[in-house]
Amino acid sequence: MKKPLRHLVLILGDQLDEASSALSDFDPQQDALWMAEVAEESTHVISAKQRTTVFLSAMRHFAAHMRDQGRRVFYSELDAQDNTGTLAGELEKAIQQHHPEKLVMTAPGEWRVLQSLRTVARDNQLMLEIRDDTHFFSTVRDFAQHAQGRKQLRLEFFYREMRQKTGILMEGKQPIGGQWNFDADNRASFGKKGPPPLPKPSRFAPDDITQKVIDLVNSKMASHPGSVAEFGWPVTRAQALQALSEFIAHRLPSFGLYQDAMWEGEVWLYHSHLSSALNLKLLNPREVVAAATEALQQGHAPLPAVEGFVRQILGWREYVRGIYWTHMPDYVALNQMQAQEALPAFFWTGKTDMACLRDAIHQTLNHGYAHHIQRLMVTGLYALLLGVKPQEVHAWYLGVYVDAIEWVELPNTLGMSQFADGGLMASKPYVASGKYIDRMSNHCKGCQYDPAQSTGDKACPFTTLYWDYLIRHADALAKNPRMTMQLKNLSRLSDDSRLAITAQAQQHRQP
Ligand SMILES: Cc1cc2nc3c(=O)[nH]c(=O)nc-3n(C[C@H](O)[C@H](O)[C@H](O)COP(=O)(O)OP(=O)(O)OC[C@H]3O[C@@H](n4cnc5c(N)ncnc54)[C@H](O)[C@@H]3O)c2cc1C
Numbered sequence: 001m002k003k004p005l006r007h008l009v010l011i012l013g014d015q016l017d018e019a020s021s022a023l024s025d026f027d028p029q030q031d032a033l034w035m036a037e038v039a040e041e042s043t044h045v046i047s048a049k050q051r052t053t054v055f056l057s058a059m060r061h062f063a064a065h066m067r068d069q070g071r072r073v074f075y076s077e078l079d080a081q082d083n084t085g086t087l088a089g090e091l092e093k094a095i096q097q098h099h100p101e102k103l104v105m106t107a108p109g110e111w112r113v114l115q116s117l118r119t120v121a122r123d124n125q126l127m128l129e130i131r132d133d134t135h136f137f138s139t140v141r142d143f144a145q146h147a148q149g150r151k152q153l154r155l156e157f158f159y160r161e162m163r164q165k166t167g168i169l170m171e172g173k174q175p176i177g178g179q180w181n182f183d184a185d186n187r188a189s190f191g192k193k194g195p196p197p198l199p200k201p202s203r204f205a206p207d208d209i210t211q212k213v214i215d216l217v218n219s220k221m222a223s224h225p226g227s228v229a230e231f232g233w234p235v236t237r238a239q240a241l242q243a244l245s246e247f248i249a250h251r252l253p254s255f256g257l258y259q260d261a262m263w264e265g266e267v268w269l270y271h272s273h274l275s276s277a278l279n280l281k282l283l284n285p286r287e288v289v290a291a292a293t294e295a296l297q298q299g300h301a302p303l304p305a306v307e308g309f310v311r312q313i314l315g316w317r318e319y320v321r322g323i324y325w326t327h328m329p330d331y332v333a334l335n336q337m338q339a340q341e342a343l344p345a346f347f348w349t350g351k352t353d354m355a356c357l358r359d360a361i362h363q364t365l366n367h368g369y370a371h372h373i374q375r376l377m378v379t380g381l382y383a384l385l386l387g388v389k390p391q392e393v394h395a396w397y398l399g400v401y402v403d404a405i406e407w408v409e410l411p412n413t414l415g416m417s418q419f420a421d422g423g424l425m426a427s428k429p430y431v432a433s434g435k436y437i438d439r440m441s442n443h444c445k446g447c448q449y450d451p452a453q454s455t456g457d458k459a460c461p462f463t464t465l466y467w468d469y470l471i472r473h474a475d476a477l478a479k480n481p482r483m484t485m486q487l488k489n490l491s492r493l494s495d496d497s498r499l500a501i502t503a504q505a506q507q508h509r510q511p
């Protein structure tokens, strides 16, 4: 007689680590893994081809690795005839077939998924044991404790606490180098010459597994945005480790300096491109941070670069996760600035005469990647200034990037980029005119618009919309001390200029 199944261990597409908490007591004699590819995960928001390919390929590689280790894996393929199309449907089927005594999983990265799996467990009167996700330095409980009693949440305070708790970049109780933050030394532009020569990061050629996924995505999701003609993301742990060591060797030393800089046609620059590997759990943030601090100790990378990089992972990444889980499910519906415009259609094609947006959107569709400043100060800024409904902006960001999972995407989009949470994530809206983009890139040199002009034929839409945003929201923003300078500049505009800006902004919004 077959042995009863003790644990059915649920492994989601972003939980691909054999050392995860869900697998900590896995017994091959009594337990099995459950993994499912379902259409719902690519359609509840429309997922771009690059993003779906990363997830499915990494899942298939992980399942193969688990089987090689002698573990039973119940795996639903996307194109299986009886695939129900939803995680709930596939789990229900597996429960009926295998009759597990208990379901075990690591905490998922999306509120919606957690609710749907809980419902299946409850309907089947099965216990669903949810274990802490040990791929983070902190727990959501730690964050809730940090947030308790604070009127305002700010990354800087949380980050310092994390440095103290972990001892990372610390000398006793003091930060190494006597400063918590080296922003003043960082964030240069490339000047007129452009980025210095830099080895291209390894792109991983599709193997048989990935190629099959690419074919599947191209046939089943032909109408989904983007292209997988160039696919090169790490989909195994070995590839992710190679990407990490190349980043440390070539890019980390100038990471801080060029963190915010952009250059036409240059996709990779000084960034790590490790977010998808981190979010799929092919890499653990502890090993990424350890590799960076080791480079500091070896004298390979300077402190401002290493601190800047560590802050992104030990600070921002943990912080946004805390915001997400302590504020869902209400967070997703917030729209503090009452923005109601539709997302412009060119976000799905890149067909626009605004050079900066064209470049950022093209690389997004071709690679599923754009660096932070492109997301925040090009696509995000444009949507914010135009007044696009934050939920439409959220659906776009969640669909197009290979690293997009709701716990990290939503607070970055809705909070940091669109200020829709009224200042929970960011102390002020990230608003700027086209002059910011001109300072940080060469885009404006090849653009038909002029970032210095806010009205007229050559006016840069960012500049027009920037002033229009301040005009529209002046009363609400007046309460924010960090907006004083910008509003003071607004007050210098004549009534005629304001009227002309408002008219030009309205004209720009016409479809
Ligand atoms: C509107 C918007 C949407 C975003 N959506 C996502 C998303 O869906 N998934 C995602 O992982 N990041 C998101 N980010 C944060 C950030 O832009 C990406 O993590 C980063 O661009 C990924 O590229 P990289 O790996 O080269 O990062 P690097 O610049 O090399 O940074 C190193 C690592 O730090 C972490 N990190 C950096 N900034 C942030 C941040 N603000 N929040 C959380 N982690 C951070 C990432 O894990 C990243 O890999 C978003 C930012 C904005 C403004």
Ligand code: SF4
Pocket (backbone or CB within 6 Å): 354, 355, 356, 357, 433, 434, 435, 437, 438, 443, 444, 445, 447, 448, 449, 450, 451, 460, 461, 462, 463
């Ligand atoms: S001029 Fe304006 S639209 Fe053109 S690239 Fe510069 S910021 Fe973008």
